[in-house]
Amino acid sequence: xxEDTSFAIHxxxxxQNEAAAYHDIGSVIDQxxxxxxxxxxxxxxxxxxxxxxxxxxxxxxxPKEAPKMKxxxxxxxxxxxxxxxxxxxxxxxxxxxxxxxxxxxKSPFRMNIFDQEGKELVAEGEHGMAWRESGEIAVFKxxxxxxxxxxxxxxxxxxxxxxxxxxxxxxDVYAPHNPETDPLYxxxxxxxxxxxxxxxxxxxxxxxxxxxxxxxxxxRYAYRAEGGELDYYVMAGPGPKExxxxxxxxxxxxxxxxxWAIGYHQSRYSYQTEQEVRTIVQNFIDRDIPLDVVHLxxxxxxxxxxxxxxxxxxxxxxxxxxxxxxMGVRVVPIVDPGVKKDPEYPVYQEGVNKDLFCKYLEGDxxxxxxxxxxxxxPDFTDEESRTWWAEKHRFYTDIGIEGIWNDMxxxxxxxxxxxxxxxxxxxxxxxxxxxxxxxxxxxxxMGKATYEGLKDQLNGRRPFLLTRAGFAGIxxxxxxxxxxxxxxxxxxxxxxPMVMNxxxxxxxxxxxxxxxxxxxxxxxxxxxxxxxxxFTPFFRNHSAIGFLYQEPWRFGERYEAVIKEYIRMRYRWxxxxxxxxxxxxxxxxxxxRPLFMEFPDDEKTYNLxxxxxxxxxxxxxxxxxxxxxxxxxxxxxxxxxxxxSGKVYQGKQTYLIHAELEDLPxxxxxxxxxxxxxxxxxxxxxxxxxxMDIYAGEDEERYRFTYYDDxxxxxxxxxxxxxxxxxxxxxxxxxxxxxxxxxxxxxxxxYGQIDVQVIGRKDGQDVIINGDKMNGSNYLSLAE
Ligand code: MIG
Numbered sequence: 001x002x003e004d005t006s007f008a009i010h011x012x013x014x015x016q017n018e019a020a021a022y023h024d025i026g027s028v029i030d031q032x033x034x035x036x037x038x039x040x041x042x043x044x045x046x047x048x049x050x051x052x053x054x055x056x057x058x059x060x061x062x063p064k065e066a067p068k069m070k071x072x073x074x075x076x077x078x079x080x081x082x083x084x085x086x087x088x089x090x091x092x093x094x095x096x097x098x099x100x101x102x103x104x105x106k107s108p109f110r111m112n113i114f115d116q117e118g119k120e121l122v123a124e125g126e127h128g129m130a131w132r133e134s135g136e137i138a139v140f141k142x143x144x145x146x147x148x149x150x151x152x153x154x155x156x157x158x159x160x161x162x163x164x165x166x167x168x169x170x171x172d173v174y175a176p177h178n179p180e181t182d183p184l185y186x187x188x189x190x191x192x193x194x195x196x197x198x199x200x201x202x203x204x205x206x207x208x209x210x211x212x213x214x215x216x217x218x219x220r221y222a223y224r225a226e227g228g229e230l231d232y233y234v235m236a237g238p239g240p241k242e243x244x245x246x247x248x249x250x251x252x253x254x255x256x257x258x259x260w261a262i263g264y265h266q267s268r269y270s271y272q273t274e275q276e277v278r279t280i281v282q283n284f285i286d287r288d289i290p291l292d293v294v295h296l297x298x299x300x301x302x303x304x305x306x307x308x309x310x311x312x313x314x315x316x317x318x319x320x321x322x323x324x325x326x327m328g329v330r331v332v333p334i335v336d337p338g339v340k341k342d343p344e345y346p347v348y349q350e351g352v353n354k355d356l357f358c359k360y361l362e363g364d365x366x367x368x369x370x371x372x373x374x375x376x377x378p379d380f381t382d383e384e385s386r387t388w389w390a391e392k393h394r395f396y397t398d399i400g401i402e403g404i405w406n407d408m409x410x411x412x413x414x415x416x417x418x419x420x421x422x423x424x425x426x427x428x429x430x431x432x433x434x435x436x437x438x439x440x441x442x443x444x445x446m447g448k449a450t451y452e453g454l455k456d457q458l459n460g461r462r463p464f465l466l467t468r469a470g471f472a473g474i475x476x477x478x479x480x481x482x483x484x485x486x487x488x489x490x491x492x493x494x495x496x497p498m499v500m501n502x503x504x505x506x507x508x509x510x511x512x513x514x515x516x517x518x519x520x521x522x523x524x525x526x527x528x529x530x531x532x533x534x535f536t537p538f539f540r541n542h543s544a545i546g547f548l549y550q551e552p553w554r555f556g557e558r559y560e561a562v563i564k565e566y567i568r569m570r571y572r573w574x575x576x577x578x579x580x581x582x583x584x585x586x587x588x589x590x591x592x593r594p595l596f597m598e599f600p601d602d603e604k605t606y607n608l609x610x611x612x613x614x615x616x617x618x619x620x621x622x623x624x625x626x627x628x629x630x631x632x633x634x635x636x637x638x639x640x641x642x643x644x645s646g647k648v649y650q651g652k653q654t655y656l657i658h659a660e661l662e663d664l665p666x667x668x669x670x671x672x673x674x675x676x677x678x679x680x681x682x683x684x685x686x687x688x689x690x691x692m693d694i695y696a697g698e699d700e701e702r703y704r705f706t707y708y709d710d711x712x713x714x715x716x717x718x719x720x721x722x723x724x725x726x727x728x729x730x731x732x733x734x735x736x737x738x739x740x741x742x743x744x745x746x747x748x749x750x751y752g753q754i755d756v757q758v759i760g761r762k763d764g765q766d767v768i769i770n771g772d773k774m775n776g777s778n779y780l781s782l783a784e
Pocket of ligand 1: 268269297298334407408468483484517542544
């Protein structure tokens, strides 16, 4: 291929500034307000503006006609009545809410948006909204020298996306995963701009192939799509947390996962027989390595037919699932969308007879090649197909399965374009549209069908769904793993910013294949990766056919001991994780975060890629390269205690930290607390004791956090059966005060009390719990 040689950079390939190739929207010629929507008719297009909250405004431009203001698959709420003050002068049209100020200049139409303090968030200059005859729509915004960009869903490369160009088009990419590999499996056309400590967000709600360009236009950035309306939301912030809150207000939040899904998962493409699965699980039991889930990849099926088991290799799945369940382990099988074209296969017969597969306008079923050979694809854009697919899952839930793994749902097809023919005409719940328009929604809607089906069938138990593809809103249905990485240190490094940006994009439950999927891992890489995995929200070791097996014990005793220790650490941290997952499900805040989320005024954090936070008080600075046992660690404002040594570090400095293979640099902010439990056994994973480990401060540090617990597997929490403690810790020279400032829910956990441990307490510092001075054993009783 010529593109792979130097021919690709021959003279004359330079692109010119493309902005000039668009039709500008032109000047306002008419304006009216209908209900709560502001309509502007311009020379070259029409614009509608409405508010979802004080802090969220939606802007829609249609080049030809009045914007349709359609609902979307991503956005849940309707616009709200918001108090808006309108001011009109000869050249300006101003719209003010309590949090946002839109200033529209009329000739030509340009819109600048300010926060309530008058700080500019979004500005248009020489170029604004625009379109091309091809149907493409675009908008150009001014880019400040201080702007940093985050989010964009699942993207390779570093944390800060300034200087990058990204495409949104869900794509199955087996190799390579380089910093420049784009697009990947998951498209989330949302980003956050951080400018001098303040953040705002933009969600471009368009499912066509689209692009975000923070590179090509100098002091301007742009986003554009191949078709549809220019439909986007601006979120006011003012901080990164508020932006994620606002974005997930629009696109939804993850349902609280069952506790078991937050544990350790073991996978392999593939464990090929029942016996092999049993042996793997038995190894975990015998070695006392925690395990919650074993995944079944495509070999469990009969000729890759979904909703079947291979009768020879998996003769008795129900018994297998029951036996493993007794050992404390659940089974999650893979389900791909492709249904084998086989006239004797009932699922295919039904799909054809009931007319549930994707078709061309002319009526022919679309067939593509995937694992089972020629296959048809359910049209998940239509309710009837979704309900059918959902019901099919009784095949799994009837035998005790509570979790499903969706793969290949970009959809991936083995052909030149890697996907379905863009001319396929989806039914789309009564508004037919081509695959060109709906491609990016296929995984999301498969997720919707699957999650809702499982939820229906599990008699009040929480389902778990894992997906590879998705779009804005996927967090409502599924956790996301980041696809086919490789057993390279570089991929371990790259997974940190990728998972952090996914978290900023509303998807809190994510993680890479620990140890790397393709290529051969080794003991050191697996050990270091497991140290990271113990703290990524989704924690699964998975590896590919043809490469070394990479279960925890495959590389000898030293590595096994380290890997086991960190998987166990995950379980000791479970109460902390579970509380963070509860927060993510309520407020959208990611479990794993970049440091800038907590320290948005600290520029050193803006592109910090090799450290991350769990919640708001724990910094993890893993070792990400071979043979390295010392690394630089930047600690932001405050005092930080190294968990392993108890050593105290002053923030706003960089330190050289030593970490042998056995060690993971982990720092806890002074004056704060983390919730911990103890590992019992695979069979009994309930928390026997829970402790609140307080890292004593002394200078009036005040810290509030929420501890959350419930039965961990049902929806009873939605009817009040949960425990939520809002705890305040105040450290002074003479005391560490712990106070429950709020308690909600009527769940009383079996452990009955929370042990309070104060670490780093000074002589003369008392421990005071709810006003009472403690001596000897310190605990908080949970009895009501
Ligand atoms: O193209 O099911 O990303 O996790 O093991 C390979 C086999 C299909 C790709 C997934 C990977 C999975 C594999 N699948």
